[in-house]
Amino acid sequence: MARFVSPFAQWILSRNSNVTHRFRREFGGSYVLLAENCEKIGELSPFVSVAVRDLELLPKTDDKLYDLQWNINNSGQDFSNLDSVGPGIHGIDFNIEEAWAIHENREEVVIAMFEYGIDTNHPDLNSNFFQNIAELNGTAGVDDDGNGYIDDIHGANMSLNNGDIDMHRSKSIDPHGTGVGGVAIATTNNGFGAAGVFDGARLLTITGDDPNQTLLSFISDLTKGIGYLIDMKTRYDNNDGGANVRVLNISLGNFFSCERGIHPSIDAFLDASDAANKAGILIVGATSNLSINHDGKVKEWPTNCEGPNQITVGSINRAGKLASSGYGIHSVELAAPGHQVLVPWYFDDLGSAFAFVSGTSFAAPGVAAISAMISSMYPTLAPAEISQILIDSSDELPDLKGKITSGGKINAYSALLLAGERAVSQNPLGDFDGDGNLDSSDIDLLSTAVREQSLDLTYDVNSDGSIDQLDRNYWITELKKTWLGDSNLDGVFDSSDFTFAFTAGEYEDETLGNSGWSEGDWNGDGDFDSSDLVVAFAAGGYNSGPLP
Known part of the structure; x- marks a missing residue:
C-alpha cells in the first residue's frame, strides 16, 4: 500500500453507465481512502455508487513483447529458464499503466x-x-x-x-x-x-x-x-x-x-x-x-x-x-x-x-x-521536490524495510497523484501554467481541458468533481473576477476588447481550434465566431464596469 498517496485518493465512480476516473481535491467528499478493497468504497462514502479496480479498465499496448515486460506490468510472469525467482507478484512493477491513464504531457x-x-x-x-x-x-x-x-x-x-x-x-x-x-x-x-x-x-x-x-x-x-x-x-x-x-x-x-x-x-x-x-x-x-x-x-x-x-x-x-x-x-x-x-x-x-x-x-x-513524467505534467516542481515525491509515494516492501531510505519500490501512479497535490499547493488556484499569474494562457488551458474531457482534477477549480463549463465560469467570475468578453483581462468588458480580439484576425476564419481567450474564444470551443459574441453579451457585462 502506498504511503502519503494524497487526498486526491483513488476511486472509480460508475454513474449513468459512464465510467469516470477522478480524484477528489477536498476532504469534504470523503474520498480520502485508497481503493485497496474497491468493493468497500460504497460503504465508506455515500457519494460512490459502484466502484471497480481501475487497472481492469486500462488498455494494453500493442508492443509485441509487452507481455514479457514484468517491470511494466507484473502479471505473474515466470522466467524459470532465466532464474529461480519463480512467478512474479502482481503489482511489483513500475505501476506505470495506471500512471499512463492519468498523465498529461503539458510540455515536452x-x-x-x-x-x-x-x-x-x-x-x-x-x-x-x-x-x-x-x-x-x-x-x-x-x-x-x-x-x-x-x-x-x-x-x-x-x-x-x-x-x-x-x-x-x-x-x-x-x-x-x-x-x-x-x-x-x-x-x-x-x-x-x-x-x-x-x-x-x-x-x-x-x-x-x-x-x-x-x-x-x-x-x-x-x-x-x-x-x-x-x-x-x-x-x-x-x-x-x-x-x-x-x-x-x-x-x-x-x-x-x-x-x-x-x-x-x-x-x-x-x-x-x-x-x-x-x-x-x-x-x-x-x-x-x-x-x-x-x-x-x-x-x-x-x-x-x-x-x-x-x-x-x-x-x-x-x-x-x-x-x-x-x-x-x-x-x-x-x-x-x-x-x-x-x-x-x-x-x-x-x-x-x-x-x-x-x-x-x-x-x-x-x-x-x-x-x-512528473516534470512534464507539473513543470514548477523542483528536483528536490520530485525526489521527495518519489520517496514518499513509494510502496513499502518487507525485503526493503530498513535497507533503503524509502523502504519501498517506486510507484508511478501514486507519484503522479502526490505530485499533483504538491504542485497545486504551490500556485494560486487556476494558475495552470505555474507562472504565478492568472492570465489568458490559464483560461486557454482550462478550456482545452474542458473540451478534451480531461481527468486531471487540477482543472476542477470549483471542486465539484467534474471538469466542465462550470469550472470556466468559476475561473472567469470568481478567480479572475471579470466578465465574459474581457479579451484583454483588464477587469472590464468594453470596446477595447473587441479591438483586442479582432486584431488577431481569427473571426470566423474557418480554421478549427486556432483561437484562445485573447483572440475572442469566450465560450471555450477553440474558435472565435458569432456564438462568442452571443454568450459575451448575454452575460451582461458590456460597459458595466468591473464585476461587482
Whole structure:
C-alpha cells in the first residue's frame, strides 16, 4: 500500500453507465481512502455508487513483447529458464499503466543519460531521440548553435566535441546504453518490440569516447557533460533553442568515495551537480550491483554522492526482493524493477534486437523516466521536490524495510497523484501554467481541458468533481473576477476588447481550434465566431464596469 498517496485518493465512480476516473481535491467528499478493497468504497462514502479496480479498465499496448515486460506490468510472469525467482507478484512493477491513464504531457521534456554510445539505428528507439533543431537544420560539420559541439543533433560526445553518440564508433561495442535508454523511452504502441516507461520524453545522450577510461577520467567527462546539459537547459528557458532537460540518468559507477576534498574531479562533479540543481535537473544514479551496505566503509560513486537533486536507485526482482543490488538506509533512496527485464539491445550477429538483462543500471532509468513524467505534467516542481515525491509515494516492501531510505519500490501512479497535490499547493488556484499569474494562457488551458474531457482534477477549480463549463465560469467570475468578453483581462468588458480580439484576425476564419481567450474564444470551443459574441453579451457585462 502506498504511503502519503494524497487526498486526491483513488476511486472509480460508475454513474449513468459512464465510467469516470477522478480524484477528489477536498476532504469534504470523503474520498480520502485508497481503493485497496474497491468493493468497500460504497460503504465508506455515500457519494460512490459502484466502484471497480481501475487497472481492469486500462488498455494494453500493442508492443509485441509487452507481455514479457514484468517491470511494466507484473502479471505473474515466470522466467524459470532465466532464474529461480519463480512467478512474479502482481503489482511489483513500475505501476506505470495506471500512471499512463492519468498523465498529461503539458510540455515536452528531455531525459539525458551518460553512456558510451547508443544504437542510433534501433527501430524501437530512434523516433524518440532528442533533436537539436539548430543543428538538424544547419550545415554539416559546423557548430550551428555555437555551443562548442559540432552537429550535436541527438546529444554530444565530450571527448570529440561533436554529436557522435553512436555505440559503433567506440573502442568496444557496448549495448549498455541501448538498454538503459530503452527502459526510459522505447517507443510504445508502435506494434513492435517493447514499451518504454515514458515515450513522451525525448532522449539526449552524452558520452565519452573510451569505455575503458579510468573512473576519474569518466567523472571529468561526465562533469563536462553536465555543463553541456545546463547550457542546453538555459537556452531552452531563454527561448533560444536548447533542450528542456529535466533529469540525468547515470547507470555507471565504481567503488570510489564521493566526498569533497578526495580529488579535484569529485569536487568539480559536485559543483556541477549543484549547478544542475539550480537549473532544474534531477540526477538519478544506479547503486552498485553487489549486495553491500554502502552506509558502511565501502563507499561507491554515485551511491554516496549527496545533493538535493540526487537520488540513488537499487534493483528488485519480480517478487519484490533486492536483486544484485547495493543498499543502505542513508545512501540508497528507492528501489525499482531491474532483474531480468526486457530491453532493446544490440548483438553483433543479430544487430538491433532485444534482450533480458539484470542490474541496477536498468532500474534507474525507469525512475528517471517517471521523474520526467512528473516534470512534464507539473513543470514548477523542483528536483528536490520530485525526489521527495518519489520517496514518499513509494510502496513499502518487507525485503526493503530498513535497507533503503524509502523502504519501498517506486510507484508511478501514486507519484503522479502526490505530485499533483504538491504542485497545486504551490500556485494560486487556476494558475495552470505555474507562472504565478492568472492570465489568458490559464483560461486557454482550462478550456482545452474542458473540451478534451480531461481527468486531471487540477482543472476542477470549483471542486465539484467534474471538469466542465462550470469550472470556466468559476475561473472567469470568481478567480479572475471579470466578465465574459474581457479579451484583454483588464477587469472590464468594453470596446477595447473587441479591438483586442479582432486584431488577431481569427473571426470566423474557418480554421478549427486556432483561437484562445485573447483572440475572442469566450465560450471555450477553440474558435472565435458569432456564438462568442452571443454568450459575451448575454452575460451582461458590456460597459458595466468591473464585476461587482
